[in-house]
Amino acid sequence: MQPFKYRREENSAAAVAAIGQLEHSKFLAGGTNLIDLMKNGVERPAALVDINRLPLAKIEALPDGGVRLGALARNSDTANHPLVRERYPLLAYAILSGASPQLRNLATNGGNLLQRTRCPYFMDTGFAQCNKRDPGSGCGAIEGFNRMHAIFGTSEQCIATHPSDMCVALAALEARIVIMGPQGERIIPIAEFHRLPGDTPQSDTTLRPGELITSIDLPKSPYARHSHYLKIRDRSSYEFALVSVAAALELDGDTITSARLVLGGVAHKPWRLEQAEKILTGNKMERHLFAAAAHTGMEGAKTFRYNRYKVEMATRGIRQALGVAGGVA
Amino acid sequence: MSPLGEPLSRVDGKLKVTGSAKYSAEFEIPQLAYAVMVQSTIPSGRIARMDTSAAERIPGVVAVLKPGNALELPGAERRVSVLQDDLVHYDRQPVAVVVAETLEQAHHAASMVRVEYAKADAKLNFDAGFPTSYPGSHNGIPGDLSFGDVDAGLRQAEITIDQVYTTPIQHHNPMEPHATIAKWDGDHLSIHDATQHISGVQETLAKMFAIPKENVHVTCLFVGGGFGCKGQVWSHVILAALAAKQTNRPVKLVLERPQMFGPVGARPRTHQKLTLGATRDGKLTAIRHEVHANTSEIEDYLESSAFPTRVMYSCPNVATIHRLVPLNLGTPTYMRAPGVATGTYAVEVAMDELAYELEMDPLQLRLINYTDVDPHTKVPFSEKNLRGCYSRAADRFGWSKRSHGPQTMREGKLAIGWGMATETYPGKNLPAAALVRLQPDGTAVVASGTQEIGNGIYTVMTEVAADTLKMSPRLFTAVLGDTNLPPAPISAGSMTTASVGPAVREAALRLRSQLIAIASRDAQSPLHGADESDVELQDGKMFLRSAPGRSDNFKSLLARHGNRPVEASAQVKPGVNENQYSVHSFGAVFAEVAVDPDVRMVRVQRVVAVFDVGKVLNEKLGRSQFIGGIVWGISLALFEDTHVDWRNGRIINANLADYLVPVNRDIGEIDVSTLDIPDTKLDSLGARGIGEIGITGTGAAVANAVFHATGKRVRDLPITPDKLL
Numbered sequence A: 001m002q003p004f005k006y007r008r009e010e011n012s013a014a015a016v017a018a019i020g021q022l023e024h025s026k027f028l029a030g031g032t033n034l035i036d037l038m039k040n041g042v043e044r045p046a047a048l049v050d051i052n053r054l055p056l057a058k059i060e061a062l063p064d065g066g067v068r069l070g071a072l073a074r075n076s077d078t079a080n081h082p083l084v085r086e087r088y089p090l091l092a093y094a095i096l097s098g099a100s101p102q103l104r105n106l107a108t109n110g111g112n113l114l115q116r117t118r119c120p121y122f123m124d125t126g127f128a129q130c131n132k133r134d135p136g137s138g139c140g141a142i143e144g145f146n147r148m149h150a151i152f153g154t155s156e157q158c159i160a161t162h163p164s165d166m167c168v169a170l171a172a173l174e175a176r177i178v179i180m181g182p183q184g185e186r187i188i189p190i191a192e193f194h195r196l197p198g199d200t201p202q203s204d205t206t207l208r209p210g211e212l213i214t215s216i217d218l219p220k221s222p223y224a225r226h227s228h229y230l231k232i233r234d235r236s237s238y239e240f241a242l243v244s245v246a247a248a249l250e251l252d253g254d255t256i257t258s259a260r261l262v263l264g265g266v267a268h269k270p271w272r273l274e275q276a277e278k279i280l281t282g283n284k285m286e287r288h289l290f291a292a293a294a295h296t297g298m299e300g301a302k303t304f305r306y307n308r309y310k311v312e313m314a315t316r317g318i319r320q321a322l323g324v325a326g327g328v329a
Numbered sequence B: 001m002s003p004l005g006e007p008l009s010r011v012d013g014k015l016k017v018t019g020s021a022k023y024s025a026e027f028e029i030p031q032l033a034y035a036v037m038v039q040s041t042i043p044s045g046r047i048a049r050m051d052t053s054a055a056e057r058i059p060g061v062v063a064v065l066k067p068g069n070a071l072e073l074p075g076a077e078r079r080v081s082v083l084q085d086d087l088v089h090y091d092r093q094p095v096a097v098v099v100a101e102t103l104e105q106a107h108h109a110a111s112m113v114r115v116e117y118a119k120a121d122a123k124l125n126f127d128a129g130f131p132t133s134y135p136g137s138h139n140g141i142p143g144d145l146s147f148g149d150v151d152a153g154l155r156q157a158e159i160t161i162d163q164v165y166t167t168p169i170q171h172h173n174p175m176e177p178h179a180t181i182a183k184w185d186g187d188h189l190s191i192h193d194a195t196q197h198i199s200g201v202q203e204t205l206a207k208m209f210a211i212p213k214e215n216v217h218v219t220c221l222f223v224g225g226g227f228g229c230k231g232q233v234w235s236h237v238i239l240a241a242l243a244a245k246q247t248n249r250p251v252k253l254v255l256e257r258p259q260m261f262g263p264v265g266a267r268p269r270t271h272q273k274l275t276l277g278a279t280r281d282g283k284l285t286a287i288r289h290e291v292h293a294n295t296s297e298i299e300d301y302l303e304s305s306a307f308p309t310r311v312m313y314s315c316p317n318v319a320t321i322h323r324l325v326p327l328n329l330g331t332p333t334y335m336r337a338p339g340v341a342t343g344t345y346a347v348e349v350a351m352d353e354l355a356y357e358l359e360m361d362p363l364q365l366r367l368i369n370y371t372d373v374d375p376h377t378k379v380p381f382s383e384k385n386l387r388g389c390y391s392r393a394a395d396r397f398g399w400s401k402r403s404h405g406p407q408t409m410r411e412g413k414l415a416i417g418w419g420m421a422t423e424t425y426p427g428k429n430l431p432a433a434a435l436v437r438l439q440p441d442g443t444a445v446v447a448s449g450t451q452e453i454g455n456g457i458y459t460v461m462t463e464v465a466a467d468t469l470k471m472s473p474r475l476f477t478a479v480l481g482d483t484n485l486p487p488a489p490i491s492a493g494s495m496t497t498a499s500v501g502p503a504v505r506e507a508a509l510r511l512r513s514q515l516i517a518i519a520s521r522d523a524q525s526p527l528h529g530a531d532e533s534d535v536e537l538q539d540g541k542m543f544l545r546s547a548p549g550r551s552d553n554f555k556s557l558l559a560r561h562g563n564r565p566v567e568a569s570a571q572v573k574p575g576v577n578e579n580q581y582s583v584h585s586f587g588a589v590f591a592e593v594a595v596d597p598d599v600r601m602v603r604v605q606r607v608v609a610v611f612d613v614g615k616v617l618n619e620k621l622g623r624s625q626f627i628g629g630i631v632w633g634i635s636l637a638l639f640e641d642t643h644v645d646w647r648n649g650r651i652i653n654a655n656l657a658d659y660l661v662p663v664n665r666d667i668g669e670i671d672v673s674t675l676d677i678p679d680t681k682l683d684s685l686g687a688r689g690i691g692e693i694g695i696t697g698t699g700a701a702v703a704n705a706v707f708h709a710t711g712k713r714v715r716d717l718p719i720t721p722d723k724l725l
């Protein structure tokens, strides 16, 4: 690891100011991703601004029936908070299916949004090629071992996935990311927060340099009763998803009045299936409806040598998650 | 008292759970400097240029050692990478060593070393290497061995199974990484090393540096798991000693987790072609087991997967063939149940396939082909009660309630599958020495230059000595892991207890005789003039069987004899004449899996295993070994897989997040028991060793259960959800 300056700030304005002053600086939250990457030599910040003392760890109800998740609330506190369990069980399950208890106790909500891909060609500087780590160097994964890689929204430059479980649920819940920057506050809808790799795979998100995430705001949700987060993985805990599915249904008897369907582990961002949601909406829950939604959802998938299985796996996953969410599995 | 076999808790348990057991990296040494290895990023070629100037400028750096400036080692060999030339034979080969005042400085400097390579063509295509593969041997036993006439046996067969099974490269990954501290004192070298074989380290270092063996002192009080990867002396041990010599400082070198993937051994990849021939009623007429396994370009290691096939079933015509495929990868090595874990997977899945072809209960098929004699040498097994294992395990599992067809058992939504397999492991031992010393205060020391690798040998030594001298185990201190002690063999091959146990027994018996002789010669002793055969020991006392009133105790005896300790040592080579008996352990293992019918995640809900391993010296330690082995078997079947980027030979999951081993949630109920029948033909203890047999067969039992649940036969381990879709 390269030596770095360390500075701790007590409030958001000071943190934003500090990150602007210090060259090549980064915020340090739980450190569960950043420190690993520094040890691997993938991230080489010259300075860290520790934000753990910022007063951003609260979880509180919003007047419109939504909930505000502080950027520095730990993943475990978030998943176990009564407001989250009651109003957004989908999110609670998604968070709890990620990482391990030890990691969730350290990991923050803001850090989770910004965790970087687990693509091995990105994580290991021993590989010469990675456009995300070293733009222009090529992609090691396209012709390499790409079993964990994306099948949607890939580019010639990058086929990495976003590894978060939490973000898949956030996408289904249409969260808004609240940000403080040198120019003040702004809000980015989750759908626009993570980006596809395109020609600039080095940028994971639309966050600008020096901006601080202060909270994740969840709008009031009609999905508390009928939702499911299905995570398909190689072992039953402490492992990233091969494919994950967030399914949320609003029901009137057997009829779906609105639906949310988002996949994880298949793209550079949580992959929302809006066409499939449309197919579901207004129809009675039935096996063939779920199958049709899954079929539509998987249209346009582009696979690579070792990840062909993801299409079939996601198809089955969507059917199962919808069935469980609707209480008909 | 300490009747052998009782579940005495580990004598070192408290030290371990309180963190006070000292592992090899934990010794504080004045003036210590820290070494970090720089490793290659190409699989084959030459170092064209190495720029260490930036690294050398980092504050605190003591030296950057590389080919060209590293000391010449008189005894260096090609098999280790110790900076003697600029050749690269595999990715992650050590190519430089940075020594600094602090670990952080060493790390930082190591990241600043710039290496340019001249790449050469690398051999990285396993299958393409088959035509030029060559035979090998494992521990001196030839890889090729046949008896009978397999072609004729196959012609007689009414049913044949002909399949290929593959197992991936695996890496050991004990919790404690490899670690060495080296310190020179003139031409004397002291070493703290995380090793399964202190005398091996001593010999290798003596040879490398061309100094007498007596000049090298190696200690290792605890090993935080070895599983085979700490059995050999790898490059880093020599590099630590080299760095210490060259910098004239004591040096510590601890491998980081990613460094465990390459330079310190692995289980190689295997490709196993199994051909079974059988009659309609299930009698095997032929077995052909042909193995291709990778080795490295610099050294041969043979994964002996077909060895178990030589002893498992009564079959007149057997051919076992092994071929080595050299690749530009780190040299593979022994990994828990080497050969047997991978081999029993293939044979026992093939047997399952045969059972389904015959529409026969897989257990019945095993019984039909049961053998009481070694099928190759035709000599009887020293002790074999596998029938008892089958029937007890089947009972405990509830096997009779099985429905034969695949996909016929359910539990709610989940598909349930049951599978079984035979387990086996050779009973081996090597000469070992030990000493037992009675102290004037009535306590005692039992010592041997063996290694505690989690196997519980501190406890076993204590128990055996206490049992022989009829003293409380609490009065004993066990000492080991030091080359100044009586030598013991490598802690591997499930031999430690079977080798060191008898040595301790013999030393304790000699001490017993000495004590009785002293008493008998002592006019003041109530046992004066006693004959040894009339003396019995109990609770630190000796008394006459013919006159129990006449007794003397150890403490007063020693008090009358100058308060000096009395000591006895022994060197023994236990074991039997191989022309008379074949020594193998056996067991039966049954597994139940539940498979999600849609997304195909597999969970092993239940494993029942019963072992015939001779006398179990400590029930509690034994259970841990069996359970650990079974977890490894589950891991073999479902999880472990070293992913190599075959374009450049670099391992891409070189960390414990991406190299999967089971987590608690993956492991269901495990029910283990033993027949506990001593193998009296072996020696007075009758223990055959238990460290590895648990992993054998288990991989197959799980794989067979997955087939039973899903109707899908995956012949390429591990069985991950994508392969079951």
Ligand SMILES: Cc1cc2nc3c(=O)[nH]c(=O)nc-3n(C[C@H](O)[C@H](O)[C@H](O)COP(=O)(O)OP(=O)(O)OC[C@H]3O[C@@H](n4cnc5c(N)ncnc54)[C@H](O)[C@@H]3O)c2cc1C
Binding pocket: A026, A027, A028, A029, A030, A031, A032, A033, A034, A035, A036, A051, A071, A072, A075, A097, A098, A099, A100, A103, A106, A107, A108, A109, A110, A111, A112, A113, A114, A115, A163, A164, A165, A166, A211, A212, A213, A214, A238, A239, A240, A241, B657
């Ligand atoms: C072995 C392992 C397994 C894992 N498994 C899973 C899994 O199964 N599922 C899953 O979803 N995740 C998993 N994770 C990832 C884990 O969830 C993330 O590491 C964690 O959420 C990151 O949070 P943090 O607070 O530690 O972030 P840090 O590491 O502190 O920061 C990450 C990045 O975010 C930036 N940052 C942090 N907070 C802010 C803020 N408020 N504003 C602006 N920038 C900020 C930092 O500068 C840094 O660039 C795993 C991690 C590990 C190590």
